[in-house]
Amino acid sequence: MQAVLSLKKYLKPYMVFAIIAPVMMLLEVAMDLVQPTIMQHIIDNGIAKGDTAYVFQMFGLMILCAVIGLIGGVGCSIYASKTAINFSADIRQDLYETITYFSNSNKDRFTLGKLITNITSDVEMLQRALTMLLKMFIRGPFTFIGAIVIVFLTARELFPILLVVVPILAFAIFFFTRLSGKLFLKVQEAVDGVNIRVQENLAGIRVIKAYNRKHHQIQQFTSVNENLMKRNIHADQIIGILMPLTAFVVNMGIIAALWMGAIKVENSTIEVGVILAFINYLMMIMGGLMGSSSVLMQIARAIPSAKRIVAVLEEQSEITNLENPVLTPIKGEVEFDQVSFAYNKNNEPVLKNITFKAKPGETIGIIGMTGSGKSSIINLIPRMFDVDKGVIRIDGLPIKEYDLSMLRGAIGFTPQKATLFSRTIEENVRYGNNEATMEEFIEALEASCAFEFVEKLDTKEQYRVTQGATNLSGGQKQRLAMARALIRKPAILILDDTTSAVDSISEKRIQKAIEENFRESTKFIVSSKISxxxxxxxxxxxxxxxxxxxxxxxxxxxxxxxxxxxxxTQLVRGGTLHE
Structure with a gap:
């Protein structure tokens, strides 16, 4: 429950709506509670006595109450929806911003599948819970209490029935509500499993098809899907018992009311209208309890989601700014001083005592066998990770002293896997510098040898890249990713194996363009090719x-x-390096 309370700050901007909704619901409840009493008077004072005018008068009053109740119900729905939707949208926004600032270690700890669940179904669960809370949690208790009070005042002869029925209903609802929280926590964990599997399979769909492992992956998905199905069925079956159980208890109460009422009517101690009104109020009591139980169950389902959301929101990124970071412009001198680093702190370091210095304008090549730590070195420069031992200095200052945004703003980074967004080519390249002129945009395309293929596309730079850039070749993706880094004109340029899918002629042209246009930039080039x-x-x-x-x-x-x-290993016949 503490997790739910910690999210109350998101409700404060919409507190006016959150107050209006229950007030409107109270109006509807009041009108509903009046209806059985009016019907009682119609039967006992109108129909029984043949007073037609009185009957029509009461009918008019019932219609008026129904209209007022309709206004209250519609108003409650409108304001409850406004509150819940805005509340969930703000949480979703904060979740996204928090995840965006996560370090890679933070993301690995939560996993992408769980983070997707957090920002989608967990937030949706909170939205539904708040909507029901504002609508039903006011309606349920007030209908329940109001009906009991009216029965006590107008049908005291039948009140003992409530003393038996109500405790049984209350106990059943309490028991099943508590149980539902545990059951739906397991359901949400199963949803995580499905999301993780789907995310992995869609990301690796080409590998799956290439190795003809579709049936294997389908079997794996079937396994997690069946686990979710079984947990859903188990939870729904257990919770599904509540409705027929409460209906059975209420029906027993109605039978008891008819039996006792028949006796008392025969003895002339009660009138028929009172019995009918009592039955209506008994149904209202059941409806009130069921409404309250639905809200409580929804809250019980939302509490695990709230805990998971709060865990993400309260997660502190491992990569943060100092209290007063350095804002001095970066020139580009980079120094590694006895740097060691491990992705998993319990395992052996992937980098051990790395020491070197790069002066502004120098080009540093990094080569080695697969898994030797090449990408790990350059990932430390923009602080994708922090070192475990030693220190990295830029322009003589420890890298941690720089403002993180300014540090990364001075770096043009092209990762090993060229990642493009489902936007136009221009938007993808300008992602590196949205303020760049069209001339600078063209220069970046030309420097990366991307201009030649972009110009041949139907819509040129407005060509829309599909999700995962499946409508571009590997070399085209690499060149556009490189253009995105070059358009920044950074103090430090990092190219992590970005020409592996580029032909040797284009690679030479790219090298020449970078050498001519980025003389003052410190350049880090990771590659497995000597050329x-x-x-x-x-x-x-x-x-x-x-x-x-x-x-x-x-x-x-x-x-x-x-x-x-x-x-x-890269020599060909004649002793010439393979390029």
Whole structure:
């Protein structure tokens, strides 16, 4: 319940709506409670005595009450919906912003599937709970209490029946409400499993098709889907017992009321209208309790969702600014001083005592076998992760002292996997610098050799990229991702194996353009190809997270055995490097 209370701040801006909705519902409840009493008077004082004028007068009063109740019900629905929808939209917005600022470690801890569940079904669950709370939780208790009070005042001879029926109903509702919270927590966990499986399968759909593993993945999905189905069925079956059970108890109460009423009517101690009114009020009592139980069950279902949402909102990103970060413009000098890093702090470091220095304008090549730590090094520069030991300095200051937004704003970063958004090509490239002129936009396309294929598209730079950029080739995606980094004209340019799908001629043109247009930028180029790095001012050779050599291509070729082995594997006949 503490999690639910911690979300109350999202309700404050809409408190006026949240107050109007229950007030309107009270109006509807009051009109509903009056109706059986009016009907009692129609039967006992109108029909029984043949007073037609009185009957029509009471009918008119019933219609008036029904209209007023309609106004109250519609008003309650409108304001309750406004409150709940705005409440959930604000939570969803904060969740998205919080997730956006998460470090990679934070995201890995929650997993993408669970975060998707948080921002969709968990928020939806809270919205439904609040809507029902504003509508039914006022209606239920007030209908229940009002009906009991009216029965006590107008049909005291039948009141003992309520003393038996109401406690039984209350106990049943309390028991099933408590049970529903535990059951639907398991349901929500099963929903996580389905979301995770769907997210993984859709992300890897090409691999699944390439390896003809569709049936295997379908079987895996079937397993998690059946688990969700079983938990849903179990929860619904258990909770489904409540309605027929309460209906049975109420029906027993009605039978008792008719039996006692018949005796008392025969003895002339009660009138027929009172019995009918009592039955109506008994149904209202059941409706009130059932309405309250529905709200309580919805709240019980929403509490696990609230806990999960609060856990995300309260999660502190591992990558944060200092209290007074440095805002000095970055020139581009980068220094690693005895840096060690591990993705999982319980495992062996993937980087061990990394030390090197890059001066502004220099080009640093990074090469090594797969898994040697190449991408890990460059991911530390924009603080995608923080180091475990040692320090990274930029322009002589520890990287943690810089304002995070300013630091990343000074870096043009192209990750190993070219990620494009389902927007136009222009929007994707301008993602790097939305203030860039059209001339700068064209320059970035030309520098990355993307202009040549963009110009051939039907709508050119307005060509819309599909989700996952499935309508572009691997090389086209890489060139557009590179253009997005180049348009920033950054102090530090990081290219992580961004020409692996680019032909050798285009790669040479890209290298030349970067060399000419980004002379003052510090450039980090990660590649497994010697041809991509041989022009670098300094090449770092990595092996199992350790720098086993650094120098120019010629120096390493002469003295470094690890580099010589890499070169030898890329030689073709005639001793020429394969480019």
């Amino acid at each position: 991509s790095l041989r022009h670098a001012d300094k090449i770092l050779v990595l092996d199992d997270g350790v720098i086993v050599g650094q120098g120019t291509h010629e120096e390493l070729l002469e003295k470094n055995k690890a580099y010589q082995e890499i070169v030898s």
